[in-house]
Amino acid sequence: MISFIISLRENILIALRALAQNKMRAILTTLGIVIGVLTVVSVASIISGLNTGFASQISALGSNTLYVHKYPWIIQDDFFKYRNRPDITMKDAEYLKEHSRLAEAISAASGTFRDIKYRNNSLTGIGVSGVTMETEIIEGFSIADGRYFTQIEIDHNKASVVIGNEIKEKLFNHKNPLGERIKVGDFSYTVIGVMEKRGSLLGHNLDSEVYVPLGTIFKNFGFHRSIRILIKVPSPEMIEQVIDEIHFLMRVSRKLKPQEEDNFSINQQEMLTNMYKQLTNGLYTAAFGIGALSLIVGGIGIMNIMLVSVAERRKEIGIRKALGAKQRVITFQFIIESIIICSVGGIIAILLSFLMSLVIDKVTPFPSNVPIWSVLMGLGFSSLVGLFFGIYPARRAAKLDPIECLRYE
Amino acid sequence: MQTLINLKDIVKTYQIGTVEVQALRGVDILIHSNEYISIMGPSGSGKSTLMNIIGCLDTPTSGIYELEGELVHTMDDNKLAEVRNRKVGFVFQTFNLLPRATALHNVELPLIYSGISAAKRKVIAEDAIEKVGLTDRMHHRPSELSGGQRQRVAIARALVNNPSLILADEPTGNLDSTTGKEIMAIFDDLHNAGNTIILITHEKIVADHADRIVHILDGHIAEDIQVKNN
Numbered sequence: 001m002i003s004f005i006i007s008l009r010e011n012i013l014i015a016l017r018a019l020a021q022n023k024m025r026a027i028l029t030t031l032g033i034v035i036g037v038l039t040v041v042s043v044a045s046i047i048s049g050l051n052t053g054f055a056s057q058i059s060a061l062g063s064n065t066l067y068v069h070k071y072p073w074i075i076q077d078d079f080f081k082y083r084n085r086p087d088i089t090m091k092d093a094e095y096l097k098e099h100s101r102l103a104e105a106i107s108a109a110s111g112t113f114r115d116i117k118y119r120n121n122s123l124t125g126i127g128v129s130g131v132t133m134e135t136e137i138i139e140g141f142s143i144a145d146g147r148y149f150t151q152i153e154i155d156h157n158k159a160s161v162v163i164g165n166e167i168k169e170k171l172f173n174h175k176n177p178l179g180e181r182i183k184v185g186d187f188s189y190t191v192i193g194v195m196e197k198r199g200s201l202l203g204h205n206l207d208s209e210v211y212v213p214l215g216t217i218f219k220n221f222g223f224h225r226s227i228r229i230l231i232k233v234p235s236p237e238m239i240e241q242v243i244d245e246i247h248f249l250m251r252v253s254r255k256l257k258p259q260e261e262d263n264f265s266i267n268q269q270e271m272l273t274n275m276y277k278q279l280t281n282g283l284y285t286a287a288f289g290i291g292a293l294s295l296i297v298g299g300i301g302i303m304n305i306m307l308v309s310v311a312e313r314r315k316e317i318g319i320r321k322a323l324g325a326k327q328r329v330i331t332f333q334f335i336i337e338s339i340i341i342c343s344v345g346g347i348i349a350i351l352l353s354f355l356m357s358l359v360i361d362k363v364t365p366f367p368s369n370v371p372i373w374s375v376l377m378g379l380g381f382s383s384l385v386g387l388f389f390g391i392y393p394a395r396r397a398a399k400l401d402p403i404e405c406l407r408y409e
Numbered sequence: 410m411q412t413l414i415n416l417k418d419i420v421k422t423y424q425i426g427t428v429e430v431q432a433l434r435g436v437d438i439l440i441h442s443n444e445y446i447s448i449m450g451p452s453g454s455g456k457s458t459l460m461n462i463i464g465c466l467d468t469p470t471s472g473i474y475e476l477e478g479e480l481v482h483t484m485d486d487n488k489l490a491e492v493r494n495r496k497v498g499f500v501f502q503t504f505n506l507l508p509r510a511t512a513l514h515n516v517e518l519p520l521i522y523s524g525i526s527a528a529k530r531k532v533i534a535e536d537a538i539e540k541v542g543l544t545d546r547m548h549h550r551p552s553e554l555s556g557g558q559r560q561r562v563a564i565a566r567a568l569v570n571n572p573s574l575i576l577a578d579e580p581t582g583n584l585d586s587t588t589g590k591e592i593m594a595i596f597d598d599l600h601n602a603g604n605t606i607i608l609i610t611h612e613k614i615v616a617d618h619a620d621r622i623v624h625i626l627d628g629h630i631a632e633d634i635q636v637k638n639n
């Protein structure tokens with residue numbers, strides 16, 4: 001055991017010395033390893049970054065909210081199949097509100113895009129959402145300044161507006177917007193509240209929207225638009241039950257016969273999460289595939305360079321054997337050398353991926369961080385490659401005839 | 410006197426394709442501890458082959474080789490390595506030092522392979538280097554040393570593990586005559602200090618340092634003369 005530790009230490013020193021003498025060759029040989037580990041670690045860090053981003057992107061959807069839409073969020077088959085569906089109407093929303101026993105809150109919402117204007121400042125193509133009292137509970141935002149709508153404002157289709165945080169900044173600068181009148185399209189509205197900063201949802205900026213009573217949006221911008229129905233589920237365990245109930249009630253509301261297909265979709269956050277997981281799993285699989293392939297190619301490169309090294313260093317091997325190095329010791333020496341070359345490749349790759357992750361984080365809109373497990377895995381796999389592909393050359397070195405080796409010049 | 414080496418009817422045959430070359434054709438030698446022997450003979454007579462067998466680098470095709478009572482001719486590769494490490498110190502014509510290691514590290518090598526700890530190793534190796542008078546050069550690499558100095562490092566390496574015998578194959582072959590004399594003086598000292606030395610040479614002047622001269626010719630022992638008594 002003592003002699004094992006001594007030879008481990010010795011062998012690491014020998015390997016490092018040999019590496020220092022053939023720097024360029026060693027670096028070239030580790031290229032395969034570097035590419036392999038770099039691929040896996042970078043993809044892992046990109047996905048890890050995306051995970052953080054994605055989680056914050058969809059968190060506003062709320063895991064306890066169901067959305068009744070004309071279209072499903074994820075369309076796997078023919079889009080045109082869904083185009084002939086009837087619009088979701090206020091009648092559907094009222095039917096659900098009246099008959100649902102399980103939902104905590106139900107609201108209808110409808111949206112359009114309009115230019116908005118305050119004195120000389122104007123913003124184009126701003127999302128205008130028609131909302132109800134329940135919207136505040138279901139979406140779970142809070143009001144920074146002023147107040148949300150009252151039931152009376154909703155019921156009487158008042159021309160009141162609650163504006164997003166960014167709208168306030170862009171339209172009013174530092175002026176207090178409460179009580180001011182702004183133009184939404186061609187209509188005049190009174191600002192009654194400003195929402196707190198909410199971030200964005202699936203790439204669209206929730207802070208650059210305005211909310212008006214649902215009835216007002218119909219009155220000003222027309223009735224014939226498909227609405228969406230938002231349903232708040234009391235607790236996560238009840239999601240399935242509530243889906244069943246809503247599904248049943250929607251079919252009744254639409255007077256569908258048992259053999260007829262649904263002509264509406266019930267969407268939920270989980271669908272997006274699942275799709276995202278599928279996507280990232282696909283990415284992982286691809287990265288591991290490329291990584292594994294590069295590692296194998298790199299490993300063969302290492303084996304090749306080790307065989308060259310063994311041939312070139314026959315004299316050294318002969319001397320060592322003559323002085324009493326057993327086969328095991330020579331084998332060990334070359335395997336350690338191979339592992340070190342590969343680990344150096346692994347370390348280079350990890351340093352590069354930290355650098356890359358930093359650049360991605362700074363330059364692209366995606367956050368990126370290198371997860372620690374990918375670092376450990378990168379190092380582990382590169383050493384394993386060194387071990388595996390080092391065995392054959394090392395065994396060859398160990399079995400060389402010392403006399404032949406000593407004769408070699 | 411204690412028997413160190415007992416060679417009985419040693420035959421070594423090399424197979425080159427279909428041709429068989431008989432390098433040794435039945436060699437018998439008995440060598441005792443603390444002997445100083447030269448093995449002489451013309452080129453191709455089998456000197457190196459004999460040295461490889463005595464030095465446990467190779468095993469005979471047939472015959473019996475006993476080294477301090479151990480049967481070498483039956484040993485496998487690993488056992489031979491162990492015996493070389495413990496019992497044999499080699500000095501080669503071309504020095505055979507590791508070019509990239511310092512003199513000290515070269516001398517330490519046999520100690521590494523016998524599993525001696527780094528601290529102990531350094532003391533022992535420095536001691537051996539002192540014996541060959543190279544203390545001030547021990548951190549130099551072989552390329553920074555003269556031929557004579559390199560051979561001194563090799564001698565220090567040969568004696569560092571306290572071997573039962575020191576085997577030198579043409580140790581002055583690559584040196585000028587003055588340096589050769591210095592190296593031979595070291596062997597004489599080592600012999601006087603109690604070491605067993607086997608010199609392989611084709612030079613009479615070198616062979617004459619020994620007490621006993623064995624002449625080898627075509628793989629046979631032609632002559633085995635005790636020239637001095639010690």
Ligand SMILES: Nc1ncnc2c1ncn2[C@@H]1O[C@H](COP(=O)(O)OP(=O)(O)O)[C@@H](O)[C@H]1O
Nearest residue numbers: 423425430432451452453454455456457458459
């Ligand atoms: N590995 C070998 N393969 C084939 N023939 C060899 C080998 N080693 C030595 N010989 C032959 O054996 C004979 C003795 O060689 P060697 O012991 O080297 O002689 P010396 O050292 O006295 O010059 C020579 O004929 C040589 O060609």
Ligand SMILES: [Mg+2]
Nearest residue numbers: 453456457458
């Ligand atoms: Mg020879």
